[in-house]
Amino acid sequence: MQSVSKIIADIAAGRDTPAGAIARSRAAIGERDNEIHAFEALAPEGTGTASEGPLAGIAVGVKDIFDTHDMPTRYGSPIYDGFRPRADAPIVAMARARGAYVIGKTVTTELAFLDPAKTVNPHDPAHTPGGSSSGSAAAVAAGMIPAAIGTQTGGSVIRPAAFCGVAGYKPSFRLFPTGGMKTFAWTLDTAGFFAANVADVALFAALLGGRDLGADPVTSPPxxxxxxxxxxxxxxxxxxxxxxxxxxxxxxxxxxxxxxxxxEQIRRGRDVHAVVQGYEAAISLAHELAFHSDELSGVLRETLEEGRSIPPNAYDEARRAARHARKTATGxxxxxxxxxxxxxxxxxxxxxxxxxxxxxxxxxxxxxxxxxxxxxxxxxxxxxxxxxxxxxxxxxxxxxxxxxxxxxxxxxxxxxx
Amino acid sequence: MQSVSKIIADIAAGRDTPAGAIARSRAAIGERDNEIHAFEALAPEGTGTASEGPLAGIAVGVKDIFDTHDMPTRYGSPIYDGFRPRADAPIVAMARARGAYVIGKTVTTELAFLDPAKTVNPHDPAHTPGGSSSGSAAAVAAGMIPAAIGTQTGGSVIRPAAFCGVAGYKPSFRLFPTGGMKTFAWTLDTAGFFAANVADVALFAALLGGRDLGADPVTSPPxxxxxxxxxxxxxxxxxxxxxxxxxxxxxxxxxxxxxxxxxEQIRRGRDVHAVVQGYEAAISLAHELAFHSDELSGVLRETLEEGRSIPPNAYDEARRAARHARKTATGxxxxxxxxxxxxxxxxxxxxxxxxxxxxxxxxxxxxxxxxxxxxxxxxxxxxxxxxxxxxxxxxxxxxxxxxxxxxxxxxxxxxxx
The missing domain is CATH 3.40.190 (D-Maltodextrin-Binding Protein; domain 2)
Structure with a gap:
């Protein structure tokens, strides 16, 4: 796998260049992605690889649930075939501002829900890479890119990271922005990251967000x-x-x-997750359900239809349970x-x-x-x-x-x- | 002014029809908006006025900071001239699902910030209608529509409602969805509503969200x-x-x-609002600052540049102050x-x-x-x-x-x- 830390250290030491590192990522994608199917779209060759900044030389894959101004954004759904947003999602703009090279859009399941997409698990193509950030996890695991951005509403960062054998990091809620992401459930949607190992994912997130996320490992065991x-x-x-x-x-x-x-409060929180997610998704995707029902998968359409029937007071009750779970978790x-x-x-x-x-x-x-x-x-x-x-x-x-x-x-x- | 309650009651009693009520709103816009300039775009005539649902007959103006699939969405900025989103924002889809007629997009200041837009105050055109939901407040005040949707990140619902002499309601944070809204500051952006009086704005929000928001007035004074x-x-x-x-x-x-x-904790909260807003806006609009700086107003460009220089730990500290203010407010x-x-x-x-x-x-x-x-x-x-x-x-x-x-x-x- 490609290592964020190694690339950055090699560039700092003059052993590598940003353009060279990115060319290797692009070559690796060319060699492997016809088997892995981790990418939905690639950045046009020869653009923007000479950036400056702390993430210069890092080729980043961005889950195709985030808007990009220079690549199509399909949200994993035929409803959005050919859609080209006007602006980058804030997290994409942040990555570019720090010098990262957004090399491509990685495959997401349909609207970041459950319907499996085309990506395979690099450890064995007969197995799922997990979802919904399927391409982000698989692209890192297959050694095509050193870092990727995904999202988690249920288990969409940690699960594919686990299945693909890479480090996955779901930050504290709202530590990173989800603007310009196709909303699924606004109190759950969380941006997250993938890299070869924990040090790499921590370094990537730290340089992206400008926060200290533990450059020095702990000296005393936790x-x-x-x-x-x-x-x-x-x-x-x-x-x-x-x-x-x-x-x-x-x-x-x-x-x-x-x-x-x-x-008990946390057990109860797990039980109500589906209520929160279903209610919010039915609102978030009300347009798609109203105008494009035929283009939704069965599993998503049914979830949205069920979500639409959840009464507001059941949702409010679930949100209260979520608050109790949050407080209990802190304790x-x-x-x-x-x-x-x-x-x-x-x-x-x-x-x-x-x-x-x-x-x-x-x-x-x-x-x-x-x-x-x-x-x-x-x-x-x-x-x-x-x-x-x-x-x-x-x-x-x-x-x-x-x-x-x-x-x-x-x-x-x-x-x- | 047009009254949500009266229109709904008249339709229920057979004295009015949804199509008739909407035709009157359209006629009023035709008569008055060349002076008020509250609308940025109008729905094509003759479409969708025969809807069913609790809000049938209610012509709604939607602040042009929310995406609409059938009208251009400009976010008050020349950067988005000619932009036509693929999907309705969730709150717009909710309004349509309840039978409301989205009659047009109301004028917003540039990206919902401070630069004044073309709308005038219906009580005296020499005065500002307030912002950033300028058109939403003015369109209701001028009697063109019975209800409008806006957003508040600082004072963008309450202030224009006050200046235009209409009822404005900023709900509890996250009670209504902000997906499909051009994000300015994700921990502050709040959807809100305008109507002729408080009973009307409460009824509109209640029918939109499916929640009881006080159909019966209080019997004992507060x-x-x-x-x-x-x-x-x-x-x-x-x-x-x-x-x-x-x-x-x-x-x-x-x-x-x-x-x-x-x-003291609330005074401190007011002091840190600018830090939270500036930091988040600089991230939310990082794409616009990077690629379209020349098309931003001076006041917004400077705010974003200042926001970009706020260190993450100053933002984190401001967010902690916000949490303290929130707890204190509850008390x-x-x-x-x-x-x-x-x-x-x-x-x-x-x-x-x-x-x-x-x-x-x-x-x-x-x-x-x-x-x-x-x-x-x-x-x-x-x-x-x-x-x-x-x-x-x-x-x-x-x-x-x-x-x-x-x-x-x-x-x-x-x-x-």
């Missing part, structure tokens, strides 16, 4: 809460074992590991620095199953807005990546990324059973 | 907090007198009126139902002064997200409207509108000095 909930039964035996292994590695490396049982971090849980029930399912996998282990943390990181490095017996998820306190993105970086290093260094 | 702060000195003597008169009328009609002194409603304050420093200034007026009395309540209502009915010695503002507890939109409706009625019935 206090880890091994998160236990009723949905653990939905995880595969191999995934449960991966979490246990990660906890054991952390403990041997000096971390404190305690079990944290899911509070969990009085005793621990970080929570450890599966990123997904297991490895990415077979594409023939017609699913991008389950957001079960992600959605409540999208609802509460806590920062989450998928830590890569573990795999199942078939060699498919198994992602583990670290969840941090709201607003403590730096500490979350530092702990994830520490754990990733210990997993890479540690003994394997 | 407990009113007369809000006192250091900015009261910025209000004209006539405005201070208008607030005093309103309080006296309320008290004579049975309301409890107590003075509430501005807490104020333990003792009172509603706060009473000026909607603006006075009547709408002369257009020759090159300003849409000041958001000084509005911006902290946008930052805290509290519901606000401009109550019309008072005027200065020249006959120009003086708006007074009721501020309610976050999430208590119904109670806020009920109290505003009660006060509006007492002002209309009460003695004048």
């Amino acid at each position: 206090r880890i809460g091994l998160y236990r909930s009723e949905i653990d039964n939905e995880a595969s035996a191999e995934m449960r074992d991966a979490v246990t292994r990660a906890a054991a590695i952390a403990e041997r490396a000096g971390a404190t590991v305690v079990e944290v049982c899911e509070p 969990l971090f009085d005793e621990v620095d970080i929570l450890l849980a599966p990123s997904a029930p297991g490895a990415g399912p077979l594409r023939s199953l017609g699913t991008t996998g389950s957001a079960l282990f992600n959605k409540v943390w999208t609802l509460t807005g806590n920062p989450c990181v998928n830590v890569p490095g573990l795999a199942d017996s078939a060699g498919m990546p198994l992602g583990i998820q670290l969840i941090g306190r709201f607003g403590r993105d730096k500490q979350t990324l530092q702990a994830a970086r520490w754990l990733e290093g210990e997993i890479a260094a540690g003994p394997r059973p | 407990r009113i907090g007369l809000y006192r702060s250091e900015i009261d000195n910025e209000a004209s003597a006539e405005m201070r007198d208008a607030v005093t008169r309103a309080a006296a009328i309320a008290e004579r009609a049975g309301a409890t009126v107590v003075e509430v002194c501005e807490p 104020l409603f333990d003792e009172v139902d509603i706060l009473l304050a000026p909607s603006a420093p006075g009547a709408g200034p002369l257009r020759s002064l090159g300003t849409t007026g000041s958001a000084l009395f509005n911006k902290v309540w946008t930052l805290t997200g509290n519901p606000c209502v401009n109550v019309p009915g008072l005027a200065d010695s020249a006959g120009m409207p003086l708006g007074i503002q009721l501020i309610g507890r976050f999430g208590r939109d119904k109670q806020t509108l009920q109290a505003a409706r009660w006060l509006e009625g007492e002002i209309a019935a009460g003695p004048r000095p």
Whole structure:
């Protein structure tokens, strides 16, 4: 995989140039994307590769749910065939302003929902790369680009990162802008990032947002809460074992590991996620449902029709439950620095199953807005990546990324059973 | 002025038809808008006027900062000349789904900021109608349409409503969707509404959102907090007198009126509004600043350039101050139902002064997200409207509108000095 940190260090040391790094990304896309199908559109060759700024030389893939002024923006839907926005989405404009090169639009599932798209998992093309940020995760995993931007409304950053074996970072809610993104659910939609490893994704997000997100790794091991909930039964035996292994590695490396049982308010938050998402999506996509119903997938049309029938007071009640879950989640971090849980029930399912996998282990943390990181490095017996998820306190993105970086290093260094 | 309640009642009673009501709105626009300049674009004649639904027969003006699929959307900026979005903004799609007729796009100042637009004040064309929702307020005030949609990031709903002598309602933050709106500042941008009087604006918002917002007026007078702060000195003597008169009328009609002194945390919130707005606007409009700087007004370009220089930690600090202000604001409603304050420093200034007026009395309540209502009915010695503002507890939109409706009625019935 391409490394953000290495490219930036090599350019700083005069061993590489921005144009050279971007030419390599473009060549890698040319070589691999006819198999991976991670890109929906590419920037015209020979434009804008000589930028200056902290992200100069970094070729970024942007999920095709964000507007770009110089490339078509399809939102993964035939409704938007041929659409060319007038302006870049704010996060795209930020990337360009920092010197990044927006090399292409990465494949999204239809309107960032569940209907699987054409992208395959670089570890095995028979498997889904996850969704809805399918192309962003796969493009990084396939070594085509060093960094990508995606979004998560349920589990659309952490899940594909886990399935593709890359680092995924869902920031605290509203830390990065979602303007110019096709809205799905306005209290849930969160911009997120993909890179080869945690240090790379932290560096990319830090340089993009101008914030310190933990350039220095932690020197003392974190206090880890091994998160236990009723949905653990939905995880595969191999995934449960991966979490246990990660906890054991952390403990041997000096971390404190305690079990944290899911509070009722957070369980309840997971239950109401669908109400919040469905109600908001039915409003957000009311135009598409009214004028383009025939061009929607069955799964999305049904979700919107169900969402339209949710009464406002049921939505208001769900939002209250979300607030309670958020407050309760904050309290969990009085005793621990970080929570450890599966990123997904297991490895990415077979594409023939017609699913991008389950957001079960992600959605409540999208609802509460806590920062989450998928830590890569573990795999199942078939060699498919198994992602583990670290969840941090709201607003403590730096500490979350530092702990994830520490754990990733210990997993890479540690003994394997 | 046209009345939402009357049109709906007349249609229900068979005295009017949706098509007839809309034809009258269209005729009124034809007669008056060449003087008022409230509209940026009109819907093609003869389309969609026979809708069904609770808002059938209501011609709605939509601030031209929201996308519409069937009309150009200019965001008040030459950068967007000729732009035709693919989809309706969610709030526009909601209005259509409830049977409203989107009769036209109303004039906005440039990108919903401060640069005055072409609209004049219907009470005196030498005066500003206020901004940024200039056309929405003026179109209702001039009797062209019964209801309009606008947005407020500083004072862009309450201020023009006050200057134009109509009811303006800024809902609790995120009660209505802002997707498909050109983002200015994502933690501040709030959709809001205009109608002839408070009962009309409450009915319109209730039918649009499907929520009970006080169909029945309050039977017992509210407990009113007369809000006192250091900015009261910025209000004209006539405005201070208008607030005093309103309080006296309320008290004579049975309301409890107590003075509430501005807490330090709310004063601090008002101070940091510019930091939050400037930082977010510089990101939201980074594309326009990078690619279309020459097509921006001086006031906006300077604001964006200043915003770009605000360090993230200063923004984070301002957001923390905003959270403190929000919590403190909630506490104020333990003792009172509603706060009473000026909607603006006075009547709408002369257009020759090159300003849409000041958001000084509005911006902290946008930052805290509290519901606000401009109550019309008072005027200065020249006959120009003086708006007074009721501020309610976050999430208590119904109670806020009920109290505003009660006060509006007492002002209309009460003695004048």
